[in-house]
Amino acid sequence: MIAELILLAAAAGTSATHPAADKAPTTIVVEGQRAASGDVKGVPGAVDLTIEGAELDRRKAATPGETLARVPGVHNDYFGPAVGRPTIRGQTGGRVAILLDGLPTGDAAGLGAEHAAAIEPFLAERIDVRKGSAAVAYGSVAIGGAVNVNDGRIPTLRHEGAPTGRAEVRTGDNVGVTTMTRLDGGRGAFAWHLDGLYRYQGDQAIPGRVKADTCRTWQALVSAAPVQALCQVRLARPTYVFNPTLKRYVDATPVSGQIITGLDPMGDADGRLPNSAIRTSAVTAGGSLIVDGGFLGLSIGRYDNNYGVPGFTLITPSRTGASPIGVSVGQTRVDLKGALYDPLPGIATVTLRAAHVRSRDRERLPNRDWSRFDGTGEEARIEVAHRPLGPLSGSIGGQIADHGLRTAETSSYLPGVVTAERSAFLTERLTLSPLILNGGVRYDRVRYDLDEASVRAGRGQGAVYARDADFHLLSGDVGARLSLLRILYLNARWSHAERAPGINELYANGNHFSILTEEQGDARLRKERAETIEVGGGVDARWLAATVSAYSTTFSDYLYLGNTGVSRTLPVREWRQGDTRFRGIEGEATVRATTSIGHFALHGFGDYVQVRPIFTLPKGYSPFASGATAAFDRQYFRQRLDGDYVPRTPMSRYGGDLGWDNGPLRASIGAIRYLRQADVAKGEPVSDGFTLVDAHAAYRFGPAARYDVFVDAANLTNAEARLHNSFLRLRAPLPGRALALGMRAAF
Numbered sequence: 134m135i136a137e138l139i140l141l142a143a144a145a146g147t148s149a150t151h152p153a154a155d156k157a158p159t160t161i162v163v164e165g166q167r168a169a170s171g172d173v174k175g176v177p178g179a180v181d182l183t184i185e186g187a188e189l190d191r192r193k194a195a196t197p198g199e200t201l202a203r204v205p206g207v208h209n210d211y212f213g214p215a216v217g218r219p220t221i222r223g224q225t226g227g228r229v230a231i232l233l234d235g236l237p238t239g240d241a242a243g244l245g246a247e248h249a250a251a252i253e254p255f256l257a258e259r260i261d262v263r264k265g266s267a268a269v270a271y272g273s274v275a276i277g278g279a280v281n282v283n284d285g286r287i288p289t290l291r292h293e294g295a296p297t298g299r300a301e302v303r304t305g306d307n308v309g310v311t312t313m314t315r316l317d318g319g320r321g322a323f324a325w326h327l328d329g330l331y332r333y334q335g336d337q338a339i340p341g342r343v344k345a346d347t348c349r350t351w352q353a354l355v356s357a358a359p360v361q362a363l364c365q366v367r368l369a370r371p372t373y374v375f376n377p378t379l380k381r382y383v384d385a386t387p388v389s390g391q392i393i394t395g396l397d398p399m400g401d402a403d404g405r406l407p408n409s410a411i412r413t414s415a416v417t418a419g420g421s422l423i424v425d426g427g428f429l430g431l432s433i434g435r436y437d438n439n440y441g442v443p444g445f446t447l448i449t450p451s452r453t454g455a456s457p458i459g460v461s462v463g464q465t466r467v468d469l470k471g472a473l474y475d476p477l478p479g480i481a482t483v484t485l486r487a488a489h490v491r492s493r494d495r496e497r498l499p500n501r502d503w504s505r506f507d508g509t510g511e512e513a514r515i516e517v518a519h520r521p522l523g524p525l526s527g528s529i530g531g532q533i534a535d536h537g538l539r540t541a542e543t544s545s546y547l548p549g550v551v552t553a554e555r556s557a558f559l560t561e562r563l564t565l566s567p568l569i570l571n572g573g574v575r576y577d578r579v580r581y582d583l584d585e586a587s588v589r590a591g592r593g594q595g596a597v598y599a600r601d602a603d604f605h606l607l608s609g610d611v612g613a614r615l616s617l618l619r620i621l622y623l624n625a626r627w628s629h630a631e632r633a634p635g636i637n638e639l640y641a642n643g644n645h646f647s648i649l650t651e652e653q654g655d656a657r658l659r660k661e662r663a664e665t666i667e668v669g670g671g672v673d674a675r676w677l678a679a680t681v682s683a684y685s686t687t688f689s690d691y692l693y694l695g696n697t698g699v700s701r702t703l704p705v706r707e708w709r710q711g712d713t714r715f716r717g718i719e720g721e722a723t724v725r726a727t728t729s730i731g732h733f734a735l736h737g738f739g740d741y742v743q744v745r746p747i748f749t750l751p752k753g754y755s756p757f758a759s760g761a762t763a764a765f766d767r768q769y770f771r772q773r774l775d776g777d778y779v780p781r782t783p784m785s786r787y788g789g790d791l792g793w794d795n796g797p798l799r800a801s802i803g804a805i806r807y808l809r810q811a812d813v814a815k816g817e818p819v820s821d822g823f824t825l826v827d828a829h830a831a832y833r834f835g836p837a838a839r840y841d842v843f844v845d846a847a848n849l850t851n852a853e854a855r856l857h858n859s860f861l862r863l864r865a866p867l868p869g870r871a872l873a874l875g876m877r878a879a880f
Contacts, residue, residue, distance in 0.1 A: 185259040190877065191801075191829055191845075193254050195311075195332065195411065197231060197280055200254040203805070205719040205738045206264050206682075208783040211859040214337055214868060215411040215440035216249045216460075218242060220783055220858055221264055222684065223715050223742040224277030227635040230267065232281040233468075237274065239490035239510045239536070240464055244547065244637050246860050247647035248494055251436045251464040252282050253415045255301070255313050256328050259283045264719075265684065266630040266665055268608035269573035272532070272556055273632035276608075276663055285317070286419040287430035287470040288326050292319030303845075303875030307868055309334025309411070325420040326432070332413040336443075337406045337868040340853045343444055344401045345863045347818045351391040355384045357816045359696065359704040362649050363863050365397045406865060408441030408457045419468070427483075429471035438462040442647050444864030458503075458647055461495040481520045487513040496647055503646060504545040510536040527561035538636060540587055546643035546652055548599065549584035550636050567616040577606040579633040581640075583656075588642065593653035594707060595642030600656045604633035623670040624682070632661040638692050638708045646703075648860050652694070653707045661710075662689040681720035687747070688713045696774045696816070711771050713779060717742035731795030736803075739787035743812060744779040748772055776815030783858045784810045784820060797838060800830040810857040820857035825867075826850050841877040846870075 182204060184192060194200045198209035198217030208220040221229050227243045231250045240251040254260070260282050267275035296318030304310045315328040347353045348364035355371050369392035373382040395401060419432030442458040469487040476483055489511050496504035516530035534554040540547055560573035581602040588599045610628035617623070634654075641654035669682030691713035699705040721738035748768050756766040790803025809822040831843035847870070848854065854867040 182262040182264075183259060184262070187799075189257065189260065190841075193257075195254070195334075195413070197250060197252060197254055197260075197282070200260065201262060201280065203738070203788070204262060205721050205740045206717070206742075207262065208858055209856065210246065211856050211865075211867065212246045212861055213440065213443040213865060214334060214409055215413070215438060216247060218246070218250060219262075219278075219280050221262075221278035221280075222686075222717055222719075223744050223779075223783055225858075227274060227638075228277035228632065230271045230275035230279040232271065232279060233466075233488075234283050234287070234470065235281060235486050236468070236488050236512050236514060237271075237534075238464075239466065239488065239508070239512065240462065240492050241494040241506050241508065243274070243635055244506065245645060245647060247442055247458075247460055247496070249438050249440070249460070249462050251438075251462060251466070251492065253284075253330055253413070253436065254282070255311060255330055255332075256284045256315065256415065256417070257282045258285045264682075265626065265667060266608070266610060266628040266663065268628070268630035268632070269558055269560060269575045269610055272554065272575065272577050273579065273606055273608070273630070273660075276630045276632040276661065284328070284417070285315075286326055286328070286417045286432040286434060287468060288317065288319065288324035288419065288421040288423070289428055289430070289470075289472070290324065291322065291423050292317060292324045297880060299877065299879045301875060301877045303843075303873050305871070305873040305875075307338045307871035308873040322423055323420065324423055324430075325418075327418050329416040330414065332411060334409075334411040336409045338404060338870075339406045339866050340404075340848075340851045340869040341866075342401050342403050343406060343864060343866075345818070345855060345866075348401070348863055349393060351386070351393065352384075353818055354393065355386070357818075358700050359816055360818060360863070362700070362704050365395065365649075365864070367394045367396055368392070369394075406443045406868070408459070409443035409865070411438070411440045413438045413440075421470075426476070427471065427473040430469070432468045432470075434466045434468075436462070436464045436466070442861075444861055456498045459497040460647070461493075461497060463493040465491045479520050480517060482516075482518040484516045484518070485513070486515075487511075504547075505540060506545070506547070507539045508536065510534065512536075524564045525561060526564070527559070529559045530557070532556040532558070539584075544643070545589075546641050546645045547637060548587040548589070548640050548642070550640060551582040551584075552636070553580045553582070554578065569614045570612070572609070572611040574609040575607070577604075577608075577631075577633075579604045579606065581636070583640065588640075591642050593642055593651070593705070594655045595640060595653040598656045599640055599642070602634070602639055602656055604660050606631040606633060606660060620672055620674045621670070622673070624668065626665070626667045628663075628665045630663045630665070632663070634658045634660070634692055634708070641708065644703055649703055650694070651701055651703045651705045653705065655708050658692065658708065658710060659690050661692055663687070676725050677722070679720070679722035681718070683718045684716070686715040688715070693775070693779065695771065698774060709767070709771070711767060712747035713744065714747055715742060715744050731793050731798075734792040735789065736792070737787070737789035739785075741785040742783055744782045745777060745812075746771060746775070746779065748777075774815065776813070776817070778812045778814050778817075780814035780817050781858045781860070782810065782812060784808055784822070784856065797833040798831075799833075800828070802826075802828040807854070807856075818863070820855060820862065823852045823854045824850070825852060825854060839879045843873075843875055843877070845873040845875075847873075 192200050196217030198219045201207045201219050202209040206222050210218040210220045210225045231238050238251050241248040242250040263279045267279035298316040300314040302312045311332045313330040317326050354361050371386045374385040376383045415436045417434035421428050421430030439461050467489045471485045473483040492508040494506040495502045512534040514532040516528050518528040536552045539549045556577045558575035563570040583601050608630040612626035615623045639654045639656045641652040645652040665686040667684040671680035690710040694706045695709040697705045719740035723736045726733045750768050756769050785808045788805030790801050792801035804826045806824045807822050810820040826849040828846045831841050833841050851870040855862040
C-alpha cells in the first residue's frame with residue numbers, strides 16, 4: 134500500500150522539470166518553508182489557532198489536553214496527570230483527531246479515556262488546533278475537530294553550519310522531573326534530527342481528600358447505584374416508604390442507619406492522590422535528503438508511558454483487597470515524508486506522508502495484565518496542490534489506512550478487529566478580495582473485519598450482535614471570510630460530516646475496569662451525521678486583537694454510552710444512538726500597551742457549551758400504549774434512563790491574565806473561573822465551581838540571550854478542582870498547588 138504511493142511520488146519526480154543550475158540557494162530555503170498541504174493551519178475554512186515559540190514554552194504540559202486547556206472552546210479531558218485528550222466544543226475521544234505531522238497517532242487513545250495519546254507536547258515545535266469539523270481534511274475521526282502536533286522529526290530544510298538544538302530541565306514541588314533535549318544538524322543535502330525526553334512524577338499532592346463530598350453524602354448515593362460504583366462505597370440497607378403525594382417510594386432511612394462503607398482500602402486519602410505516578414520516555418531520530426526540487430525523509434521513534442489510574446481500584450466479591458489499576462502504553466513509529474516542488478506544469482506541490490506503527494497497550498492489575506491490546510497500522514496520505522488558477526487555489530488527495538487490533542486475553546473487553554479505510558478529498562479556496570470563499574468534500578469507506586474467535590461469550594449486545602461492519606461516508610463544508618476596514622472581519626461556515634462508529638462502540642463486550650463500567654457495543658449501529666452552522670468575527674489591530682464565535686451542531690444518530698439500570702460486577706452501559714444538539718459560544722480578546730517600564734498584554738477569554746438530546750415525544754407518550762413506535766420508544770427510554778442532558782459536559786468558564794516583559798525579564802499572572810455545572814444527566818451529580826490561579830516568570834541571559842531560567846506556579850490558592858467532563862472527578866481532583874523551577878537552553 135505505502136510502496137504504491139511512494140512509487141507514484143517517485144514517478145512524478147522523474148518527470149519533473151529540473152531547476153536551472155544557477156538557481157539561487159535562497160530559493161531552496163523559501164521552497165522548503167512552503168506550508169505543507171496536510172497541516173491543519175492550511176486547511177481552507179478552518180477555525181485555526183497556532184501555538185509556537187515562547188507561548189508554547191509557557192503552556193507545555195505532560196498531555197495535549199492540559200497544554201491546550203486555556204484555549205477558548207478546548208478543555209482537558211482529564212484522566213489523571215498522565216492522560217488528557219483535548220475536548221473541543223464538548224466533543225472528545227473518537228470525534229477529535231490527534232495528529233502527528235498530519236497523520237493519526239495510531240494509538241489506543243480512541244478506545245478508552247484511560248489510554249494516553251502517544252505524543253509528547255514538550256517535544257513539539259508547533260501545535261495547530263482546528264475547532265469544528267475537520268472531517269474533509271482528516272476523515273470521520275475529526276468530526277469534532279483536530280489537533281496537529283509538529284515536532285520536526287523529519288527535517289524539511291537544509292542545515293548550515295554546526296549542529297543546533299535546545300534543552301530543558303524542570304523540577305520542583307508537586308511537578309516531578311522532566312528533561313528533554315533536541316539536536317538538529319546536517320551537511321550538504323543531508324539533514325538530521327535527534328530528540329529525547331524523560332519524565333518521572335510521583336503521586337501528586339491534592340488540596341484535601343481524594344473523594345468528592347458526593348461520595349460521603351447519603352442522599353446523593355442512596356438512589357444512584359452507578360455513583361456508588363464510581364465512589365466505590367457500599368450503603369447499608371435503606372428504608373423506603375410510600376409517599377402518597379409523589380405517588381412513589383422515597384428514602385426514609387434514619388440518620389443512625391445512613392452508614393456508608395468504603396470498599397477501597399487506599400480510598401479516601403487526605404492530601405495525596407494514590408496511584409497517580411507517571412514514568413514517560415520518548416526518543417526519535419530522523420533524516421532527510423533535501424534537493425532543489427523537494428525532499429524525502431524518514432524517522433523512527435519510540436514512546437513509553439507507564440502510569441496509574443488515580444483513585445480507582447478493582448473491587449469485586451472475589452477480591453478482599455484493593456487492586457490498583459495501571460496502564461502501560463508503548464509505541465514504535467516509523468514515518469516517511471516527502472515533497473516535490475513544481476513537478477509538472479500546473480502542479481505546485483506533491484506531498485506524501487506515510488507511517489508504520491506498532492503499539493502495545495496494557496490495562497494492568499498488580500499480578501496480571503487484565504486487558505491487552507496489540508496494534509499494528511500503516512497509513513499513507515498523498516496530496517497534490519495545483520497552481521493558482523487566477524483567484525482559485527486548492528488541492529486534491531487520497532488517504533489509505535490499515536490497522537489491526539489483537540487482544541491477547543480472554544478477559545479483554547474488546548475482540549480482535551482489522552480496520553481498512555480508503556479516502557479521497559478535494560479542497561478549494563476562491564480569493565475575491567476582500568471576500569474569501571472556501572470549501573471541500575471528502576469520501577471515506579471504513580470497513581471492520583471481526584476476528585470472531587476472539588469475541589468473548591456473554592449475555593450483552595456486544596457479543597450477541599458481533600459481526601463485520603462496512604460504512605460509506607460523505608463529508609463537506611463551505612465557508613466565507615469578509616474583511617472590513619482592514620482590521621475587522623466576519624466569518625461564516627457550514628459543514629456536513631459523517632462518522633463511522635469506533636471499535637469500542639461496535640464491539641465492546643465486558644468489564645472496562647478503568648471506567649468501572651461493563652461496556653457493551655452494538656454492531657448494528659449506524660453512522661453519525663452532523664450539521665454545523667457557525668458565525669463569528671474579530672478585530673485585528675496593533676493594540677487590540679479579539680475574536681468571537683457562535684455555533685450549533687445537530688447530530689443525527691449521535692452515539693452515546695447509555696445507562697441500562699442493570700448492575701452485575703459493574704454497572705452495565707450500552708452504546709446507543711439518538712439525535713443530539715451541541716450549542717455554544719466562545720471568545721477572547723487581548724489589549725496591548727507599551728510604557729516606560731515595559732510592554733503589557735491583558736488577555737481575557739470565555740466559553741460556554743450546552744449538549745442536549747433532541748426529544749420529539751408526543752405529550753404523555755408511553756411505549757406500553759397502542760400506537761407506540763420504535764423511534765419514540767428509543768427517545769422515551771433515553772429520557773427515562775439518561776435524562777435531559779448529555780453526561781460530562783464541560784463547565785462554562787471565563788478567565789484572563791496580565792503579561793509583562795521588559796528586555797530579558799517577563800512575567801504573567803492569570804486566573805480561570807469554572808462555573809458550577811448543573812446541566813447534568815440523570816443520576817449525575819452536580820459539579821461545584823472553582824477558580825484556578827497561576828503565575829509565570831522568566832529571565833533570559835547569556836550570549837545572544839540563549840538561556841532561560843523560569844518559574845511556573847499552578848493552582849496558587851490550592852483550590853479543590855474537579856472537572857465535570859472527567860470520568861475521574863468523583864475520585865481524582867486536579868493536582869494541588871505546584872511550583873516548577875527550570876532552565877531552557879538554545880544552542
